Amino acid sequence: MVKIALLGHGVVGTGVVKVIKNKADQLFELTGEQIEVKSVLVRHDYDVDYKEKFIYSFDEILNDEEISIVVEAIGGTEPAYRYVKSALLAGKSVVTSNKELVAKHGFELMNIADEKNINFMFEAAVGGAIPVIHGVRNCLKANKVHSIAGILNGTTNYILTKMIDEKQSFDVALKAAQELGYAEADPSADVDGIDTCRKICILADIIYGNHILPENVYTEGIRNVRIEDVDILKLVGGAIKLLGVAKRTEDNKLFIMTAPHVVFNQGILYAANDVFNAAQLETDNAGLMAFYGRGAGSLPTASAVVNDIVECVCADGTIYPAWEDEKPENVADYKDVPMQFYVNVSDKADKVENAFETAEIIYIKESTAFITEKITENRLNEKLKDFTVNSIVRVL
Amino acid sequence: MVKIALLGHGVVGTGVVKVIKNKADQLFELTGEQIEVKSVLVRHDYDVDYKEKFIYSFDEILNDEEISIVVEAIGGTEPAYRYVKSALLAGKSVVTSNKELVAKHGFELMNIADEKNINFMFEAAVGGAIPVIHGVRNCLKANKVHSIAGILNGTTNYILTKMIDEKQSFDVALKAAQELGYAEADPSADVDGIDTCRKICILADIIYGNHILPENVYTEGIRNVRIEDVDILKLVGGAIKLLGVAKRTEDNKLFIMTAPHVVFNQGILYAANDVFNAAQLETDNAGLMAFYGRGAGSLPTASAVVNDIVECVCADGTIYPAWEDEKPENVADYKDVPMQFYVNVSDKADKVENAFETAEIIYIKESTAFITEKITENRLNEKLKDFTVNSIVRVL
Helix, strand or coil: CCEEEEECCCCHHHHHHHHHHHHHHHHHHHCCEEEEEEEEEEECCCCCCCHHHHECCCHHHHHHCEEEEECCCCCCCCCCHHHHHHHHHCCCCEECHHHHHHHHHHHHHHHHHHHHHEEEEEEEHHCCCCCCHHHHCCCCCCCCCCEEECCCCCHHHHHHHHHHHHHHCHHHHHHHHCCCCCCCCCCCCHCCCHHHHHHHHHHHHHHHHHHCCCHCCEEECCCCCHHHHHHHHHHHCCCEEEEEEEEEEECEEEEEEEEEEECCCCCHHHHHCEEEEEEEEEEEEEEEEEEEEEEECCCHHHHHHHHEEEEEHHCCCCCCCCEEEHHHECCCCHHHEEECCCEEEECCHHHHHHHCCCCCEECCCCCCEEECEEEEEEHHHHHHCCCEEEEEEEEC | CEEEECCCCHHHHHHHHHHHCCCCHHHHHHHHCCCEEEEECCCCCCCCCHHHHHCCHHHHHHCCCCCCEECCCCCCCCCCCHHHHHHHHHHEEEECHHHHHHHHHHHHHHHHHHHHHCCEECHHEEECCCCCCHHHCCCCCCCCEEEEECCCCHHHHHHHHHHHHHCCCHHHHHHHHHCCCCCCCHHHHHHHHHHHHHHHHHHHHHCCCCCCHHHHHHHCCCCCCCHHHHHHHHHHEEEEEEEEEEECCCCCCCEEEEEEEEECCHHHHHHHCEEEEEEEEEEEECCCCEEEECCCCCCHHHHHHHHHHHHHHHCCCCCCCCCECCCHHCCCCHHCCEEEEEEECCCCCHHHHHCCCCCCCEEEEECCEEECCCCHHHHHHHCCCCCEEEEEEECC
């Protein structure tokens, strides 16, 4: 019998209770153990049929020697960080869906788990039900990952899909997302890219082996995505998606960024619409690979959490090695890394042609839109200083 | 030190040698073992710089106690089956990319591996580099898989992509594929769906737990896909893809089939073009999920083979349980399972409307094309008996 404590009883927590209950037989078959949620840490009473499991003090869980796995589903860093750290130090494995916690404290928490020979697991923190963390860790053992680019936030992908498919402005699409419960009243964590940034940081931590703090990563949300650009790009089979991107530069530094990007209509990132998430990897031997699925929601998130629980139950000690501490000197200045840009200016096409000889002009009307060759952002800004720039969007 | 024998030295075999050599340090770090290809079974000499590893008799490998893992990369069932079975019986784990072997003899070989407490692994046999087998086995532990649909053959996907994007006929596109080396001189295993059928059988074996013999599965290739239908479907955002499909019916039987299907332009199957493969799963908790990547090629296939080797090296006994023997009574008659169909007839639209009240007519010109409601194939054939039918394509 494996006894679990659940911290938090919101969307994720209730999903975890449900899945563990509904899949009891399957989980027993897989692990040889009965898995039971023994305690649920809540702040106040609710009316559910397992109310007797509710407890109100984390210390009770910490001191309960029967509990070997703690599932953290509170979100945020306080008190989640304090609870998770204490649980790990007490020798209990922890499973979480909390990207903020992992992005901020993953280095420390992974190392504590390693020292204690237990596990700190967080598949649900990136891409919800999509096994991208598992895939990167377990399925690319004969590969080096050159780059990863992901649609990692369902709310913004929903909003951008509305803008693309229904020609809605950002404000209108945001309102629709809020009405459907996809976006919060304060949508900042989603639409300003903060959530995506945390997730790409976690993926980069794993792939590149050093902790990356989100506050050191250039992060641009989708508030300034213009419907005009969405429409122009549609003419050439392009779409704007909010991506977290990480890749190795030619001088072996890490380039990492969260920003809207143009993707073209071949491939999975273009096809991942609505609230779906997708992560695309470029590797040396396996080539291009992608994972796609539901990035959020009660049961999809619980699916990933419970999968991690099963890994913990079956594990004989720490499964995945900790990554190393941050090395800011290994992170490239994003403005120095060449890439292509979509640019929309109020200037005439011939002025664009003079300044950007190899650019591909894709639209000439009330404005001129073009795709640059690969160029650094610093150099682009220099070249554009005499232009009236309406928008710039990076191209994947 | 882990010593491996490689059977066969073609596209896959040479890739495996290359990847093991190039990733020696990475593999050592992951497994704590040096992994070495000790022997390569070939039929005749080639000029490579590891010629000293070539041997010409399988018995030498079988009797070599230093060799703990055999990689089978011969293809076909004879002598591959005999070699693999002998190796397993001799207590050597086997890794293969041979879908014909697994589809035909997987039940027996998995059970031998189980008895011997070793492993029979075949990630590369389905979807090449895509970790779909690993994902199904390891990442859906809190799920039931309702259905799986996959583009599992790169050659046919390349041909269909040419038909869709460049309006080439099947014959012209096949010729292009042959010139590029994507299709063989005798393209039957690919274009007649045989290869796809083997792969969907293997996935169904794992997901549903009983062996399915390919010869019992309805299999239709792409030779009869008409460019006219491809063009009509394009008008409504549809594309024809060769899919392997397996799902549970309402009465808990297994529906399994290989056939061209219409997929619409939302989602991953529609977006998977050229030689790429994709597998899409519907699950109860995780929802819709997909894996995408390179289904063939020397290094992508070797990537999956070497990943399996690492799993074998790290394993403490059999990792994955064997599935059970076939139960033909659990397999549904495909003609009795309702689904939607695209139908093209030479008859007029009003005749269609009379016979198929709820059908959606999508094209009225020299022919009439429509999408039926969900209907069994038996019932469809009855309804169509007074029509001049040009084509019928299932709709996913």
